[in-house]
Amino acid sequence: MSTEFEPNVVAFLCNWCSYAGADLAGTSRTHYPSNLNVIRVMCSGRVNPLYVVNALQQGADGVLVSGCHPGDCHYMEGNFYARRRFTLLRELLEYVGVEPGRFNMSWVSASEGAKWKDVVGEVTKKAKEAGPFKQFRRAKINW
Amino acid sequence: MVNVDKLKEIARETISRDDVKYLIGWRQGTYGFRAAPYFMSTPEEAEELIFSPLCTNNLATYLTLAEKLPVPRGQEPDSRKVALLVKGCDSRAVVQQLVEQGISRERVLVIGCPCRGVIDQKKVEAKFPDVREAVSAVWDGDTVVFNLPGGSVAVPRQEVLAGKCLTCRYPNPVIADVTVWEEVAVWGSDDYVDVRELEAGSPQQRWGFWEEKFASCMRCYSCRNVCPMCYCEDCVLDRLNPQWIMRSVNTAENTAFHLARAFHLAGRCIECGECERVCPVDIPLMKLNRKLTKEVRDKYAYEPGVDPEAKPLQASYRPDDKEDFIL
């Protein structure tokens, strides 16, 4: 057993593009790190920014939100709203001292299985570099 | 020049109107350098009205803070207007409340008071630490004159104005049904120097700055309650089901509380500074809010609370919004 730090990444994927892209990565038997776990939502526009805060609080070392490329949203505009929200959230997180690699966003289409693999690799790598998330981890403070 | 007599005159007229429930203004506080919010419903009460450098409170918050008692069956709810004195910053809150439909335009009567900056109570107290009685103040040119028991003292504005006033770009109300006197010249500009300073540090340094601050929060919710934009019937910050933030007070929950609060105000905060002012443990909340105001301005050329017809920032987008960090 290696004692190297293995980050824990929580990812929110839209059903139509990114989740399908991840499925394609699977069907194509692409291999990627197992640190990332997916929560499926219908649209990246469904992801409440507080989920990200919550995930970090509850033990995630990295968070990813992934949706369709701009203009491809199954619901037309969900990812545009998501983009605005998460741009701001990311600024805010970094500003209070969350390392830049912790929160990520990507556009992965249903045909981009290969890109999904890259994204997982990238996000995992970044979270690994950032190390275990401690800043406002809920971890039983004062229990 | 500020003419409080004229203000009182207008106030008396306003209160006398049948369609006005009450007028919210300021009066001299009970001690030190304070003004207190003042609800007037009879013309006589207008006598106590003041408008001075002490009038820091943003009264717009009372438009949405009003709690409604159940209306007994067969009775009509009171639909009279609420009249309100606003400074420049306060007026932006009114505009943003209109944008978010927190109030309806027919229900408010806005009396605009062009403002020359209000004081930061703590700065003044540091200057005059031993003053116990209630002290009034007036503007005079580029100074604020305090009528201390031992005689008046003029202090340069720069030394006592609240932080929000030093960078104020809207000293004149952006919305008003009546404006009381002539507009004042804009003196401020905002480069977000304070925010940039903090941004320049490493993540560790930034967290180092915030950790202690967040840890010291008592979660008294004053910052939320005073905010004119925070008027959810049931706020997610203290909701129990689902529970986003535990009620226990510690760094993790407090940080989540502050992130959520700040985020919910992104594109909505009009920088009235009230949250920071009320905090009993002096958490520099404006440094947090202003980070987002800055990003909102830089990234989306958006400024809340100036255009009542504007779409809310977080409920709009542009296809070509920047997305440099997206993989």
Add this chain to the structure above:
Amino acid sequence: MDMKKVRKEKFADFLATLAEQKLYAPQKVGESLRFAPVTDSGKVELEMSNTTVPPKSVFFPQTETLYRYEVGNTEIQQPAMGGVDIVLGVRPCDARAQVIVDSLFGWDYNDPYYQERRKATVVGLACNKPCVNCFCLSLGGGPASTVGLDLLMTDLGDAYLLQPLTEKGEKLLALAGETVETAAAGDREAAESLHGQAEQMITRKVETAGVAEKLPGLWEHSLWQETANSCLGCGICTFLCPTCHCFDIQDEVEGLEGRRCRMWDSCMFKEYTLHASGHNPRPTRRERTRNRINHKYSYFVQKFGHTACVGCGRCINYCPVNIDLVEILRQVKEAL
């Protein structure tokens, strides 16, 4: 009992000897002063009018674990209780307040968590310069009141005079050993004169006698609405009040580990009394404000025989909208 004193240059050493036990004293946390465990005696801050957060936070922490458990299991583990030996730098008003709170945590059911901490030795610090809104005199207290203290310190300028009041206080002095010396002849007089001066400085006064009797008759008085108009319904006045003691109980779970804990709550919050049916017996800030004042000045008196206010002035100092208890009391007195 013998008075001692500790010279300021030795004060750090004095604290260091005390800090061998679990010592709490005012320190800066974030931007505010509150009682915190002393790890570095240099950080102890006694040049203050008073701490922002009263020392009740030591005896009754804002968040406190009642017990722990594993989810799905029924085994309950009590946490270690106590953990406080000395609380130093307590202003006389806050010490009196703690005595008031004692009656609550001691009536009928004993609150073990609280009582265990209350065993600590309380070292008071007389006020040489009361704050603008102190009105302790109106409530039977004073800048050098000794109620609830085991030891009273008075800042004499170059030294602190240490006046033991109880056995616990004596013990503490014994513990301090070499760092303290016997007080000089004039020290006591000097201290008393300082106390007198401090008393003179307190300008805020209000007649509190008769308030308890009068309040029930003012139930429907317009004063409550007028006061509540500008109230924000925040937790400042109650969280910072040394006598306010309301709390909430919540379960918190992390993975499979859980705890039931309690945390300060405030009667000024609207959720505080909200019923499951949506009915709220105190639906607006008018009722809540009325309850706050009545609780302190009438109900508590009826139940425990004394006012639940010591005149520390915190609620006045920190209320963001200048709701002023002294002013309310004055109105109560004047009301017809």
Add this chain to the structure above:
Amino acid sequence: MNNKPKIGVYVCHCGVNIARTVDVEAVREFASRLPNVKVVRNYAYMCSDPGQLLIRDDVEKEGLNRIVVASCSPRMHENTFRKTLAAAGLNPYYLEMANIREQCSWVHEDREEATAKAKKLVYAAVAKARLLEPLYEKEVEVEPASLVIGGGIAGIQAALDIANAGFKVYLVEKTPSVGGRMSQLDKTFPTLDCSACILTPKMVDVANHPNIELLAYSQVEDISGYVGNFDVKVRKKARYVDVDKCTGCGICAEECRLKGRIPSEFDMGMGKRSAIYLPFPQAVPAKYTIDPERCLYLTRGKCGKSPKCADACTAGAINFEQQDEIVEFKVGTVIVATGFDTFDPTRKPEYGYADYDNVLTGLELERLVSASGPTGGNIVLGEGENAFVPKDIAFIKCVGSRDKSVGNEYCSRVCCMYTAKLAHLVEEKIPGANVRIYYMDVRAFGKGFEEFYDRVRREGIRYIRGNPSEIFKRGDKLVIKVEDTLAATPLEDEVDMVVLAVGLEPRKDAREIIDILRLSQSADRFYLEAHPKLAPVDTATDGVFLAGCAQGPKDIPDTVAQAKGAASSALVLLSSGKVKIQAQISFINENTCRGCGYCVEICPYGAIELVTISRMGNPVQVGRVNEALCKGCGACAAACFSGSAQQKSFMDRQILPQIAVLGVMR
């Protein structure tokens, strides 16, 4: 009533697909210890009949009420297992899937890692499953009628198809007559059949069809409701002519004081009409209309001693008192066939359209060559003594198309062919005419197009590759400055007439319909279809379809084909009589909603509106979701600060435990 969640977890081997990499037995063992889990089973192929039977049996025997299937992607088999649940008598939405194949066994190699992850995914699914709520797919009845907006060939065709299938159609046309652009054309490429000859019968059919209610000279004011149940409000503009009385004899127009003084829209301003007019002789309905902006009586309150038209009309049809009329009706589907505008060439001033009379647009030339046109089909320019027949004629293609500088990047798809057609007609009408065409490309992609292009070229029409930079006047002639890019020589070509092959643009009033139906626009500003390939006639709003040039430039055959497509899509709904409404939609807690309207702004389907409710006697504004319009994207839920808007099956309180599991579990 909420019963204790009793969860069955089914771990699929998927042959060896999962089992090879994931220790399914370990996962099973792990899952059996999770809260509320009652039954856990492994099986080779969960999706197989025996696999599904396993679930059904357990539901029956063990009283399971939530099912977690750990297998492949829910995108693959969610529906399969929903049906299994339904068959077992459970609500199909009590299903949660853990994707341990695509997300796990297929993408990880290390057995230990993959097993650990599979456990985690199963745990998260269990955490959510215990909070699932039953959902019900609602059905709504479809009003057996359709609204067609726009009476061009697209609208006409769609209306006829639907009407012929036996459903009521309301055809709303803005102008006094149906026909659209096609009625202005002379001949149609590539077959050169006479436009009027093929269109007029259809127009007449529309007017006479028992199932079609033609609302010409009308405008849709408002559409509310949702698929199957749209409430439509149409404004019938006052014609000031009683259509029941008007016989279409035209005496009124003959008598009108303004006869021949008003440029005719139909003839592109080249012909003149009266203030009371029929747009063109074959107009349907063949009823006269008074132009309220021109009529002397209507604009000035006075027309000589008395209005001449009224005096002349023996049928007594003139009625100056007539008012706009609002008609309201209900339909189940809507077809938008509002067509296009031609590009306004004044936006390319270098072509001198505004300055020189002998610079024409293609559509103007259509009128000139038409036998029913202002010149009776003779190509004559100038008036009276100055009239002349042009000999040297140049066409310029792609005017306003494929041109970033005017914001139109797209190809208008008809100009190449109509240019060829018009060039051919010119050649035919003016013997010996010298015709050349300046072009960038020739796109002859349609059926018979290349052949037609070939034919025209063989007729002696010259194609010169070049993009004219300027047109100016030299003496009587127009000079075209251009570089022949094939020969790489600059030219100054002197001609008598220039025809600009203007492109097709979205209508200037396109916003009206966008606002009414909440349609979106694609980058080219035409109405956006739901999917460019798979749903080219649908829109994002269920029950609303697109036909013809409203969706993008196209020729008549494509227009008709699309119109038929739209009609058949509408008919699917109309004839089934019912539509199913999504179950995983959003709802708003009216007790906590702050009425800020963010959700209203954000919902791409306009599914939320603000309504005023009474909160203990106090009026408050809250959002309310129209269940039939919501598509369940959940965008509103993420936007709602107060957490009042929630999406069923994806509620915050269902997702937070998932996050907790994925975060806390290491």
Add this chain to the structure above:
Amino acid sequence: MCNNANPYIPYVATIEDAWFETVGERCVKTFKVTLDDPVARKNWRHQPGQCAMVGQLGVGESMFCISCSPTEGDFLRFSIMRAGKNTQALHELEAGDKLTVRGPYGNTFPVDEWKGKKILTIGGGIGQAPLRPIVEYVKANLDQYAGLTMIYGARTSGDLCFKDEFAAMSGRDDLSCHLTIDVEEEGWEYNVGFVPSLLMDLSPSPENTIAITCGPPIMIRFVLENLKKLNFADDQIYTTLENRMKCGIGKCGRCNVGSLYVCKDGPVFTYATLKDIPEAFA
């Protein structure tokens, strides 16, 4: 009285049986539970009117009245209406599951003082829960009382708790049971109409009678009015208050009406006590 040195620590209890009393959004489920610790079970003493904190580790605890009489046996019963987080989670429990219980808390109905008197209970909806122990207690000691009359109403027949028990009660002459629902329903053979008006129809005499009422605030208000009309004296009328509470032991602050803590000085009050507390019926 909780025997624990630490009054916050609950007993662990097992659900023996659980069933739904009513249906709908705010349905009521009754739990029959026994404490796991045999000593605690032996020492547990409660009287009609008392309450206990019932909860689940990991969710939370809430106050409920003990809806059985000690005369019924060595177990506890709680009838719990689904209202929010805790109650929703409690409703998910079934026989065999574990609970936490602390108590008993609060004062009691003075059932012993009442001996020799006629007992009249007037309940509405879930408000019958605190009245049930009285009914059971009096039933068990019927010879010591001058009679028992029970008036109980709910919105619909589906909202009536303890239906089966009422069936068993009819056909006895020493006690009478009057049921009512707000509006007519098919198959309903008892009264129709609101509880306060049924009270007036029955017009019980105040003579040697104790009236106890419990139910929604609006019902209580009218019942009290009517009892006064029927000349009941203030100290002949009892009711219980159910203010929100967290600790149950007079510390957490929120349940007070005036200077009284509902958790300690209540939940049982006479009208004589409450009528001078303006907050009591807020």
